[in-house]
Amino acid sequence: MQDFVQHLINGISLGSIYALIALGYTMVYGILKMINFAHSDVYMVGAFASYYVARAFGIEAHPGVGTLAILLISSMVCCSLLGVVIERLAYRPLRNSPKLNILITAIGVSLFLEYGSQVVFGADPKVFPEVMKDFVIFSFGNVELKSFDVTVLGVSILAMIGLQFLIYKTKVGKAMRAVSSNASVASLMGVNPDKIIAFTFIVGSALAGVGSVLVGMKYPKIDPLMGMMIGMKAFVAAVLGGIGNVRGAVLGALIMGLSEEMVVAYMSSTYRDALAFSILIAILIFKPAGLLGKYSVEKV
Amino acid sequence: MKRLFIALLMVLPLLASCTKKDNEITIGEYDSLTGSDATFGLSTNKGVRLAFDEINAAGGVKGKKLALITLDDQGKNEEAAAAVTRLITQNKVTAIIGGVASGRSKAAAPIAQAKGVPFVSPSSTNPDVTKAGDYVFRVCFIDPFQGSVMAKFAQENLKAKKVAILRDVKNDYSVGLADAFATDFKKRGGEIVTDVSYQAGDIDFKAQLTQIRSKNPDAIYVPGYYTEVGLIAQQARQLGIKAPLMGGDGWDSDKLSEIGKEAINGNYYSNHYTVESTDPAVTEFIKKFKAKYNETPDALAALGYDAAKILAAAMERAPDLSGKSIRDELAKTKDFPAVTGKITLNENRDAVKSAVVVQVEGQNRKYITTVSP
Known part of the structure; x- marks a missing residue:
């Protein structure tokens, strides 16, 4: 029984890490209907940004709230800038081309960041600074x-509630939803789609920045390929919850974390990913649009 | 025209690299200079370069200088295979000093075997590596031995009766060690209470560790690489597991303590040599290594050094520098006075020698015991 509770705690804690990344995927998808595969690599860059900032300030061995604040801010700023640059240089020129082109560009950007970072940061793992003391x-x-x-x-x-508030209760959120449903009509109503989309990327990437600091503090090993697997799982979690749906992303991520944990605990650690993903496939067979997603018929 | 020019530009370096100097013997080396186990490759490379510098300073081999070409395999099996192919076909190397990881050696060695180029692995311990053929050698002990060393140590020194295993299923080295340990420990009357796995690149091991905790073992055998082991040690202590962790030479890196912090202290692993040794061959090597690189050599550096020295000695003895002659002389290596012990290559082209068990204490490794084969 005690072990079960421990597994439950482990699973939820793993799931909440997936959730932070999944929120970024789902948000960009919700507005742009495109999957930003580079998202998990923006997260990786965020982790390295805080690593280098901590070293520059000489605070890698001084855990505390001050350190946390500095690292969170620097990582969020770095990620947001990167997000905007990616959107401006890679996605905006392709906005009116077929969806498939944008998807492939996103994969290209992702690979560029992963392997480019190996050149810039070096491929050997680095030790993330100690941000807070665990107790x-x-x-x-x-x-x-x-x-x-x-x-x-x-x-x-908190991020989930914040996003929900941003999208449904604010003026910017209204504009985001307008761009999402029809960008050209929204621009006729005085909304500037370019600005709104850039803003979406800023918010999504900042979330990745937060995620990178939190993950780094829990698992203090960072390397240029750290986004690959976590990104894949977060993406699946977002699909599972219903991609485009903010609450769904968190729910899907928690289910993902728990199923992985329980598979290892009570089935087989060797087939963890295979079994965990089979559970997800099973869920998607019964709920094709994801747990909280709405299945809409496209009118022709 | 412009295209033709660009094409020519791209071909030129290829042509240039084909020209070979007469007074040089080129030796190829590939290893993980980047990637998640980069310290392995970098250490080995430093050991090899130190040995080459010494040999060249003493007049080289057969009056010719040794030239080293090192390629990076990024820690990937397919890159290792590509690197060896390139070393042989393009750089026309006389012999190859292989990498650390067994998985990569298994991918690379068959290519050297097929081309008849002698291949010496400094530290791939998986038994299958030298089964690639009679041109493939190694200067380290093999996993069944390393596994039984730790089984013996667990039973005799730690008085452990129940041991849990946590292995990296994607890694030939880790699987080989775990199997060898389990077989030997059971033979000694011990019990393996649970055998769970992870995959290289994982960052969360709490599920496996919680399961291990429920079985309450006396010790945990984690024969992985240092990157994951550091995190595993931390998470084990976070879960309140007090049992000591044990591992193999894959732990041997400075990064182990950087990642594992205090949690890794007090744990044990089997290794090829210890810097605490008073053997003059070892102290001399450490002195020279420190003078050149200003750091303490780890076991992989020592093995890289030994591999280079044994290869050079075989080349010196060989009547000519054909692959066949060097191979025949390598096979005759007997009681070679190396840093990691006296090396004799047996009929399987594996080195037979003793192992040491060390305990982690921050950046230091405390010598505990020596186990002979």
Whole structure:
């Protein structure tokens, strides 16, 4: 029983990490109907940005709230800039071309960042600076609830609520939804689609920046290919929850984290990914649009 | 016209690299100079270069200088195969010093075998590596031995009865060690309470570790590479697992303690040599290495050095520099006084020698015991 509770905590904590990345995927998809495969690599660049900032300030061994704030801000700024640059240089010129071209460009940008970073940062793993001290919040027998787990889950849920508010309760959000449903009509109504799309990328990439610091603090090993697998899983989580749906992304990510954990705990660690993904395929067979996604028939 | 010019520009370096100097012997080396286990390749390369510098300073081999061409395999099996092909067909190397990882050696060695180029692996411990053929040698011990060293150590020194195994399923080296350990430990009357796995590149091991914790083992055998082991040690301690971790020579890197921080201290692994040794061959090597690179050599550097020295000695003894002659002389290597012990290559072209068990203490490795074959 104690082990089960521990597995539950581990799974939710892993899931909330996927959630932070999944939110970025789902948000860009929700507005642009395009999958930004470079998102997880923006996250990787964010991790390296905070690594180098911590070294420049000499704070890699001074855990505390100040360090956390500095790293969060620098990583978010770096990621947002990168997100805007990618959008401006790679995606905007292709906005009116077929969807497939943009998709392939996104994969290209992703590979460019992964392998370009190996040249710039070096391919050997680096040790992420110590951001905060982990401590036990609550313990019961063998089961321990750690501050990092709670922080990551808390930040994911806050980010989800924040995005929900941004998209549905603010003027910018209204403009985003307008661009999403029809960009040319939205521009007739006085919305500047270029600005709104750039803004979407800023918010999505900033989330990746937050994610990179939180993941780095929990798993202090960063390398240029760190975004690959986590990005793949976060993307699947977003699809599972219903891509384009903010709450769905978090729900899907938690299910993803839990199913991986439980497969290792009670089935086989060797076939973890195979079994975890089979569970997802099974869910998608019954809910093709994802758990919270709406299945809409395209009118011709 | 412009296109033709560009094409010519691209072909030129290829032509240039084909020209070979008469007073030089080119030796090829490939290793992971980048990638997730980059310290392996960088260390080996430093050891090889140190050996070559010494040999050249002493007049070279057969009066010719040794020239080293090192290619990076980025830690990927397919790149290792490509690197060896390029070394042989394009650079026309006389012999090859292989890389660290067994998986990569398995991809690369058959190519050298097919072309009849002698291949010496410094530190690939998987038994299958030298089965590629009679041109493939290694200067280190093999996994069944390394696994049984730790099984013996777990039983005799740690008094462990129940051991859990956490292996990297994607890594030939790790799987080989885990199997060897399990067989030997059971033979000694011990019990393997659980055998779980992860994959290189994973960052979260809590599921596996929680499962291990529920079985309450006396020790945990984690024969992986240092990148993951550092994180595993941290997460094990976070889950309150107090049992010591044990591993193999894949732990041997400075990065182990950087990633694992305090959590990795007090754990044990088997290795090829220890810097605490008082053997003059070892102290001399450490002194020269420190003078050249200003750092303490790890076991991979020592093995790279040994591989280069053994290869050079065989080339010196050989009547000519054909692959066949060098191979025949390599096979005759007996009681070679190397840094990592006296090396004799047996009929399987593997080195037979003792292993040491060391304990991690920050950046230091405390010598615990020596186990002979």
